[in-house]
Amino acid sequence: MKLRTLSYLAHNHLGNNEYERIELTADLDENDDFAKVLEDLKIKVQGESTSMNRYYRMRNDICKSETQLDELNEKLQKAQQNWQMMSTFMVAQGLKKPDEVPDLPKLLGASPDDDDAIDGEIDDDDDDEDD
Numbered sequence: 430m431k432l433r434t435l436s437y438l439a440h441n442h443l444g445n446n447e448y449e450r451i452e453l454t455a456d457l458d459e460n461d462d463f464a465k466v467l468e469d470l471k472i473k474v475q476g477e478s479t480s481m482n483r484y485y486r487m488r489n490d491i492c493k494s495e496t497q498l499d500e501l502n503e504k505l506q507k508a509q510q511n512w513q514m515m516s517t518f519m520v521a522q523g524l525k526k527p528d529e530v531p532d533l534p535k536l537l538g539a540s541p542d543d544d545d546a547i548d549g550e551i552d553d554d555d556d557d558e559d560d
Contacts (some may be wrong), residue, residue, distance in 0.1 A: 432457050434454055434455065434456055434457065434458065435454065435455050435457055435463065435466055435467060435470065436452055436454040436455075436470075436486055437452065437453055437467065437470035437471055438450065438452040439451050439452075439473055439474045439475070440450070440473075441482060443481070443482065443485040444485060444486070444489055445489065447485070451474050451477055451481075451483055452474075453470045453473055455469070455470055455472055496546065499538065511536070
């Protein structure tokens with residue numbers, strides 16, 4: 430039996446229910462080494478497959494990162510709105526003058542320490558009421 434063509438086919442899972450099919454075919458001469466040609470086809474298919482897998486993984490990573498960025502932007506917008514409402518409340522209550530209320534971006538890097546917390550007490554005594 431004479432082999433005239435040799436094919437190598439690979440199916441690769443790309444993620445998100447996507448698959449790719451890569452097939453290479455080589456025409457054989459009489460003096461070609463079957464095993465060598467097959468190994469060359471495998472190397473070429475696997476190299477192409479690795480490049481495509483890398484591309485699809487990077488594309489998926491970009492999509493995930495964009496989604497996370499959108500979520501963080503929404504959280505930041507809500508935090509800015511909350512800060513603006515708190516600033517307005519503080520000014521309305523006379524706790525701060527409008528120019529003394531810091532802007533939110535200056536506070537983004539700061540995080541409160543437990544040492545900065547102030548413990549408060551609630552006085553439930555009813556001594557102030559007249560009977």
